[in-house]
Amino acid sequence: DTAVSQTPKYLVTQMGNDKSIKCEQNLGHDTMYWYKQDSKKFLKIMFSYNNKELIINETVPNRFSPKSPDKAHLNLHINSLELGDSAVYFCASSHRDRGQQTQYFGPGTRLLVL
């Protein structure tokens, strides 16, 4: 009965590769997010998305793109991976349209680019 799930949990890949991380939420939320957490634990919002609006953090390289096949899923595609992309990526969801800003997080995907 996991609320927000991500796959894979660990991802080790070579520089230059293209990879995807999947996220699913079964909370019935209308908004999903992707965060990047660096080695110093700083959480940086990358995207927020619902069926009405995609908000992109302007500092995110366009090699990163979110793809949402339906309201319960928001996948993260990363092209031409770079060493600096190594981090933990968290998916989260919330009920934005109900005015509830509390976000529920997945367990994270630990990406290591070699």
Place this chain on the structure above:
Amino acid sequence: GENVGLHLPTLSVQEGDNSIINCAYSNSASDYFIWYKQESGKGPQFIIDIRSNMDKRQGQRVTVLLNKTVKHLSLQIAATQPGDSAVYFCAATPESNYQLIWGAGTKLIIKP
């Protein structure tokens, strides 16, 4: 804009004592604040929230205090236990903007 920061990156507390984690914010339009706990290897987990029309809110062993005058909030954990070891984040947002602005995190270490 909004800056949310924590005063101390690491806090060491004796087991059984109370812990106080502080957070400052810069945008006076912020009216919703959340504390999250992140245990090692896990995602952030919601602890407690507070809206700007309140100055105190209590949960189970946790209390959040909000001082809008000085733009400061704190998380108090009573009778700190080993399971409280984690990184604690504060986050803030104005009601009109659903983007949470996150602080840098404070690592809470429990001494036996």
